[in-house]
Amino acid sequence: MIDTEKYPQGVYATKVSQAIGFLLKTSIWPATFGLACCAIEMMASGTPDYDIARFGSERFAATPRQADCMIVAGRVSQKFAPVLRQVYDQMTEPKWVISMGVCASSGGMFNNYAIVQGVDHIVPVDVYLPGCPPRPEMLLNALITLHNQLIATPIGLNRQKAARAAEEAALNATPLIEQKGLLA
Numbered sequence: 001m002i003d004t005e006k007y008p009q010g011v012y013a014t015k016v017s018q019a020i021g022f023l024l025k026t027s028i029w030p031a032t033f034g035l036a037c038c039a040i041e042m043m044a045s046g047t048p049d050y051d052i053a054r055f056g057s058e059r060f061a062a063t064p065r066q067a068d069c070m071i072v073a074g075r076v077s078q079k080f081a082p083v084l085r086q087v088y089d090q091m092t093e094p095k096w097v098i099s100m101g102v103c104a105s106s107g108g109m110f111n112n113y114a115i116v117q118g119v120d121h122i123v124p125v126d127v128y129l130p131g132c133p134p135r136p137e138m139l140l141n142a143l144i145t146l147h148n149q150l151i152a153t154p155i156g157l158n159r160q161k162a163a164r165a166a167e168e169a170a171l172n173a174t175p176l177i178e179q180k181g182l183l184a
């Protein structure tokens, strides 16, 4: 694990951080992880038409221990939330989360007790992707957005601290919409 606080602050530290960010961004490995219809679009991003391999992310890992990017593609049920968190915890550091589609980001049209109203209540999210479902091009755009973030954000222990702070803020936030269920 790299602690950039050990490096002198200033131009040198910035360049080390940016160099590592550049190396990281060209080899983001998503976890094999699909929850609902959005996952079909995520799978399509690996086909020759869209070719996610151009961005170095064609290797969807079958084990979370060899993945550093979780693409939450689809709605997250309350029952599945602990499993999702366990997969996230087993992924290698540093790691990132893309919330793909309106269901993952806010519960979408599933405003009921069974669905988590935003996956950022479970894991810290780096990029939110709108749409129902988002097109594969939009997922590629989210990946490019993540690449740009990677160059600019802290790494190592600093990254862990930033992720924990974002996670705490998300867990403490009240849901944007009231959960009423279908009969309310």
Ligand code: SF4
Pocket (backbone or CB within 6 Å): 036, 037, 038, 073, 074, 075, 100, 101, 102, 103, 104, 108, 131, 132, 133, 134
């Ligand atoms: S956002 Fe739309 S496509 Fe994606 S999981 Fe929800 S209902 Fe399915």
